[in-house]
Amino acid sequence: MKDILELIDNNQLNQARNLIIGQNPVDIAHFLEEVPLEKILIIFRILPKDLAADVFAYLSSEQKKYIVENITEKEIRSILDELFLDDTVDFLEEMPANFVKKVLRSADEKTRKLLNQFLSYPENSAGSVMTIEYVDLKKEMTVQEALAHIRKTGVDKETINTCYVLAEDRRLEGIVSIRKLILSDAEVKLQEIMETNIIYAHTLEDQEDVADRFRKYDLLAMPVVDNENRLVGIITIDDVLDIVEEENTEDFQRMAGMEPSEKEYLKTPLWSLAKHRVIWLLVLMISATFTATIIQRFEDLLQAVVLLAAFIPLIMDSGGNAGSQSSTLVIRGLALGEISTGDLFRVLKKELAVGIIVGGVLAATNMLRLFYLQKVGFLISSAVSISLFLTVLFANLVGGALPLIAKFFRVDPAIMASPLITTIVDAVALGIYFLIVTRLLAI
């Protein structure tokens, strides 16, 4: 691709054009990332209209903005004509309001109306990710007529692999795949071969639920209907793959105690990165002062046996790790639909059992190490080991229960992950430790 820049520098635009046309739009967009903005415009303008729109959909929002700000309204209109509606909506959602107005002005009235409607769907709803470029058929059509209709209208559709059979009032009556059409006799009517057991989404439904159904039923596309069951759009699987990764990223970030952000790490401005992280750190730090209070209350005990302080981090960390294991498994199980809130007692039973095994192994190992290898006194070794066991047990139960309880109260379970669990477990671990130490040392 390097040659392209050279050709452009030498003003050999036709050769550059020929070289670039054979490339995949994704690769062209990727290549443009490294190209200075003013050259992007030149390259963009030598692309054929449809390829230009394809490439445009994959550019970064800065590049999109730069291009649209520097081309004529007529050129904008021609890109909008070629872009699929969902890509236009994606693009406009990232842009400032006055800029959106400029783009909307360039669109014809029908597109403008549609765009306004799409832009009004809540973020992350099925409506906000759907596209309207689908093939609609009538159930009275024969296979032959349907194929002829697809040939006539299919060029502008995002997918023809699944076609939608609509009633006069646009209610969705059935689905027929291109595969079924191709493999059926030409004279058969669609109503005889269409699938009527339809899996669909509502416009306001959360995209995560939509993605779950795609995965469950191995779908390639899903119709989106409004309250009157009229077809308003479709969601295609290539967008679902992006949704799945987006939702996973959100979970990863929440689980590490951050406000989620969709921006790429290296492209996120410093202040935004810091802001997304500092809130939870502050909350957790202030909650952690609770541990300081507990330790202060047992100051006399620590004064008497300073060695006790040495094992605090060990117990707290093991508890935190055990708790975050449990919570991670449960949060992930909830996200994949493998666990539901009704499973609370099954989860608690399982975590109790695992806690006994795992806590037992840890406590025994710790006892061996402290008492036999490090020659720590029997009472302190025992106190540390028993505390370790009870802390792990408690951590497992809390880690298993909290995500389910959050889900029940419609809070994102991903919040109940490592950082929060660690803070809770820390306080309890200290309480357990000092209680046991006091009891044992008093004997």
Added chain:
Amino acid sequence: MKDILELIDNNQLNQARNLIIGQNPVDIAHFLEEVPLEKILIIFRILPKDLAADVFAYLSSEQKKYIVENITEKEIRSILDELFLDDTVDFLEEMPANFVKKVLRSADEKTRKLLNQFLSYPENSAGSVMTIEYVDLKKEMTVQEALAHIRKTGVDKETINTCYVLAEDRRLEGIVSIRKLILSDAEVKLQEIMETNIIYAHTLEDQEDVADRFRKYDLLAMPVVDNENRLVGIITIDDVLDIVEEENTEDFQRMAGMEPSEKEYLKTPLWSLAKHRVIWLLVLMISATFTATIIQRFEDLLQAVVLLAAFIPLIMDSGGNAGSQSSTLVIRGLALGEISTGDLFRVLKKELAVGIIVGGVLAATNMLRLFYLQKVGFLISSAVSISLFLTVLFANLVGGALPLIAKFFRVDPAIMASPLITTIVDAVALGIYFLIVTRLLAI
């Protein structure tokens, strides 16, 4: 679906059959999960052959095993005939070896040879997830001939949406989508319309890399070729969606300090759950003894000012949380291909800057709280706040760097997450804390 069980109890098998036939295979399989094993067999036998195979693919491995053990070899063969090869391979991979032998005995020779070949691909390779039911065309064919060929052979193919143009020696020469075929003139030759800029996978390539390319290029299917560039199979996007979630689950589990497992939480046996967790807990616990050693070394200092112990958890936890934020962002960025090992210095610069901001905010807040609200002495308040600042800074750098270093040495970056970072940060935090306290108190 409840009615179906009733009908079967009353031996009204025909009615049951009619009721069940209209359902989605995924829903039927889901329904069968709640049905006792012996009834599953009855229901399974009243299903038409192709629906039975579809449902079979979605059953749990226990149910699959039960069914295959209780039906005749002829029935097994008829299921194998209807199942797509990738589903058969999935199923056999979960079964014990002697059982696989029994199933292979039931297959015809060609299928047996293929299955043996597929079963020999390494787990999680492109070869292990591909299927061979694709449509192959020749470049000399016209569109009309190609469509006729698809009509003749398409019924048994997993997808006809993308078709593959092969040379005589089965080398992959081009790809043509059904969309292109439908929208092109009947007399055009395939070589004129086929896409020759092909994105493909190698049989031994990791499935995660394959999934990344699906996402990058918005593909619906990808051809898999061997070393001689011959087409040996295809991977379809419905399987990629499962791969993506599988890989994410693996990352979530590794990042919480567990050995990854593909089994659903509620279906994982107790011992296996405990085993997957206890190893890392032990490793981390034993590493944590390092912190105990540090504390023991400063026993005299703690004896003199017991209050110092109270702030250890606060500093350690904040550092751990900050470090796991950084490592999570970098691990996720690596997984999505947004960050590469070459970005080490950009990441470090960013983490340094974020660390200064975030650490500064935490330290200032802490100073206010300790010194002004809780009336802790100035020296100790300062020591705690400075340690907090330096610990957060260090945690950010370690959290940012370790995943990149792991990736560079071809270790899964997900291991460098919260638990490990916390353990490292703990030790360093203690060192920083005691060092600063000693210096400040000595003034």
